[in-house]
Amino acid sequence: MSASIDARAAGQSLRAAYDRRIAAKIIAEFCHEQALAPLETAPDQFTLFSDDRQTEYTFVAEILSLDSWAVGESSVRRIRSGAEVPVSAVDMIVDLHEQLGIAREKLPEYLEELVHTVAIGADRSDERRVTAAELAAADFQTIEKSMTEGHPCFVANGGRLGFSAHDVAAYAPESGGSYHLIWVAARTEDCDFAAMSDVSYDDLLRHELGGDALEKFFDVLLFQGLDPDDYTYLPVHPWQWTEKAARLYAGAIAAQRLVILGPSPDRYQPQQSIRTQFNVSTPTRHYVKTALSIVNMGFTRGMSADYMRTTPVINDWVRRRVGDDAYLQSLGFEMLYEVAAVGYRDPTFAAITEPGSEYRKVLSALWRQSPVPRVTDDEQLSTMAALLHVDHLGDPLVGALIERSGLMADEWITRFLRTYLHPIAYLLYRYELKFSPHGENLILVLRDGVPVRAILKDIGEEVCVFDEPSDLPESCRRALTNETDAIRNLGILSDVFDDFLRPLAAVLHRNGLLDDARFWAVVADSVHVFVADHPDLADRFQKWDLFAPSFAAVHMNGLQLGNNRRMVDVGHSYDSILDTEHRLTNPIADPRITDPQGVHRA
Template identity: 45%
Template sequence: MRITIEPLDVETHVGALHRWVTHPRSVYWGMLAATAADVAAEYHRIAEHPHHDAWLGRVDGAPAFLVETYDPARSDLAGLTHLIDDLADGDLGMHVLIGPTSGEPVAGYTTAVFRAVMEHCFSDAAVRRVVVEPDARNEAIRRKNTDAGFTELREIPLAGKTAMLSVCTRAAFAATSPAGHLSPENLERAERALVAKAIAEFAHERLLAPVTTGGAGFALHGPVSTYSFCARRFALDHWVVDAGSLIRRADGVEAPLDAQAFIVEFAPVLGIPPQLLPTYLEEIAATLASSCWKIAHQRLTAAELVDADQQTVEGAMSEGHPAFVANNGRIGFDIEDHARWAPETSNDLRLLWLAVRRDQSHLSLGRGVSEEALYAAELGGATLARFASRLAVLGLEADDYRYLPVHPWQWRHKLAITFAPDVARRHLVLLGEGEDEHRPQQSIRTYFNTSRPERHYVKTALSIQNMGFMRGLSPAYMRATPAINDWVADLVEGDVELKERGFGVLRELAAIGWTGDVFHGLSDPSAYRKMVAALWRESPVPRLAPGERAATMAALLHRDHAGASYAAELVRASGIPARAWVRTYLDAYLRPVVHCLLAHDLAFMPHGENLIMVLRDHVPVRMFMKDIGEEIAVIGDRPLPPEVARVRADVPFEDLSLPVHTDVFDGFLRYLAAILDDEGVLPEAAFWAEARACIADHAADHPELAEAAARYDFLRAEFRHSCLNRLQLRNTLQMVDITDQSESLMFAGTLVNPVAGPVAGPVEG
């Protein structure tokens, strides 16, 4: 994309200017009713003004955008005397209007234009800051401004609008370049945190064995390096390594911390196959890059998040999966893709929509959902008419097609290339963007509708490599997803205990997949069969009562840039004793998971990102479970409807309790217990005592489940230690077979069960 900026020739370009400023999307420009003569007069006035200039921007030679620059001290701003301290010598005012484009949208187009405008402004060495004053209601341009490094100062009254005065320094703009976050300072912090996590998690999984050096001190000896550090050890052999205390010595000389060098040095002990070591190192590098971005850009404190909405909390997460060391791989995204589409950037996107041939696709629908109602509710009549018109222009019948959403990256990098013959044959037809804005969630291929929050989440295939999997979606595997969700929802809604707890599921109520490609005709399965599919999941928003807010449960493990914890701030803000807060939370989370196993042999995969908390007065009072189609299992020989049969799991007797012991205790609660202890909110022993009481009270309330309780034995003295990183280290391309996950598990002895009896406090040294 070649972008140039030149002085505006009013007579030559008045026609284009008139089309741009009167387009409905230019409502904030304030000239929707202007005639061509009005536009010409306005820009002749600017041309004659000694301190105001207009510029024409071109993209690949074609007129594409309008820029105005001006001296703020000789503008309407100068008349606002209370702003005198906000304006300074070297300030340059700027307005930009991007003309409507024809044809299909180009990912990153607006960002590229905006960067070119900012570079044009700073090309004058005398310019110290760029000043903008967009309409305060224009959320889209305000987000674009802040992404470019602007700081919002205050709302100000201007003619016809309330504006948000914002400024951007040279340094702030430079820091927002696609690689601006990759600085030595940010990398040092990211390396230190990741090496600390690697030591903690690999020691937890008994791959590495640090030795005590006295007090809280430990040392880890490698073939080349020795790492010394302070740490605390908690129940479940949970290590909390003090990243600030880490020192690496190589050949007796202090050396910089280097996460990739750490992995290479310990690779034989970690069991990484040599042929997969480069891939794992790439995921480590990408995880470091993501951490650098968060260090550079995430500034909300844990205290500020306490009253934030669901999407603000979702985008503020500074850590991915708590157990996996390489947890932000996203191999396939380039640096601009990350800046545009990574969950931590909190950028909205518009999904692209394909028409897929009806005779080559399958749409599975949950109870009470029809194809017509689904598309009408999710797209609306105007968009459906636009899609039908697009097909008609191509000589195609809308009735011969279904509509399938795709991520813009997936279209550009996979579908338009890998399935080029199918696009040419009109088996796949690109229809254009939907009208709604969507926000990527922590699970990266799931999107929340920010334009209409009551509409469903959308989940699409996204063929990037991330945390042990290619993130595709299988049309064949998803075919039964709505039926499975209906069955689980019926079970949950019909259970008195779960109903009393307010526990619910967010149904995946429709799934679509296209199978008309050559790859589906091959005998062997492959990732190519998982590139064109999507599903719709219920939003929690319509199910929130007044005074309730939603947040991902993963947020309870979040720490801000200063190390303060979101969970601890919630406890403090609630105003109730920490022990009561924890018990309310456990009754909303742990008790329903236990009950589902005992009463129904139904196992969820209840890690942090799979649950949406409902908060009332800063306390989690109930939960919504999601990702039902892929991450539930029925243990044993309980009768199942044929369409649900694939969720049956054959689990060895000694592993029956692992959905609680591994997924809840080891996978989530060990981190939360340590965080609350570390912040002085609640001693770890008290936390686990409440977990034990939660299970015991459920047993007392349900004597009819005593036989099942004895079989699952959640209060046993110890349980098998299932290890997640070992799976990824063994095969970073596909760490488990999703159709038989229990057979893929790897174990490292046993862990002492923290709810089996009295729990000691953290071990120092």
């Protein structure tokens, strides 16, 4: 009996710890976005009052560079009517929702997303909790399924609205499971299939399915009196088929315009980017990304045939443009290309909807290269998001990696920046290409805990192309963007510095691994080295200044609260999402930090 009570108490303690962690993040991120304005009652001690002034939250925090609030999780206290009560992330949002600008009618849905987010860490079974020290030497997919932090800026980042509890257990990445995809055949005239120039439809299917599965699918169609040459095959997420496509397209199924072929021969593990699946049976085969009509972190996660027919073409163009670049090769930097895509257009719904409609995003898939064939036996793959991961004991994974490497923390960060910051900045300044370089979109290659190179993914849907290159195909024009020179540097200052390096600096600082000021001095040194390595880009460095004194902030949580189903239009200019009234001070702009030779000055 006592063991059962102890286990229950330990579980409650872990849930309370994760609840408190999200509560601290609510304070940190909404203070960063200036939605909350705590009262400083003593040095580094703050108080927040609820909307009705009946509840107060007290906490200890350091305000770091980029308005980054390093909140002590254990310091957060909730006091109501003079008595201390347990800290709850959900209660905190209810207490503060008016200050946060959450309309009362929108509050329940946001709370649903928040409850699910807390559960990612809090409700994990003991056998699926892995310590940071173990993860530092773990395999690629063990790291992937062990993540609990989600997007570093969004608070409610694990909503998965539309999934039941059973679905979460079956299909959510933190559940650690795997499953077969469902393959269907669709009349070819209802489909858009596209591939990169060196990929054919037949070769793709043979690579992904193998000869035996293809023969079985062939026989399924023949048995029903159908000609396989009249159909295009595509994989579907099992939830998407059961909950969405099979009902929505019942008429097409009855008319045999859509035919179920059977399960994939291989099993797939869901990734943090939840509609992307990794082949755990044959890891050298491609990732498969499929439409998934659930709401998660500001978007409904469908995929349209309109995008699928151009995604591989964009990948082809990016590969031609940068694939042979000597500097990127010297860094070991690579991209995982989306080699092929297919989208189904239901004749009824296509006729009555416009591009962008969720009814055009129900049945699509793309294939992305796997990183597994690109590493040697002494190298380790890890999502870059792992650098922000803190385990159930409160230990950061980045600290375990630094310890494993045997390097000083600042030297480890210097090497990391060379693998991550330098190629992303180079793509922007040399080729005028901006990607989405957040933690889930980068895969690190590590050797003995040291980052040695990086691999970028999500090319076709995320790339922004500037200045209308003459060789850009007409079908790729959706990737064009028109940011002015004045904000072009946000591809680094906002997307890299604020979105990823800011939370990384906070993890290092809070855990005594590297002081925030020293972290940004290392970043400044790294940027100076990068600029010095490319004197031919001096005019662009001047126009798109990486050392600008300040830059406009993007309030990501505010965007999500404004519309959690379509936060922004994909590919939309920064002009529509910046808060021009909120300027962040650039932490590497201070000339006292460092000079171009890397000599620190007082």
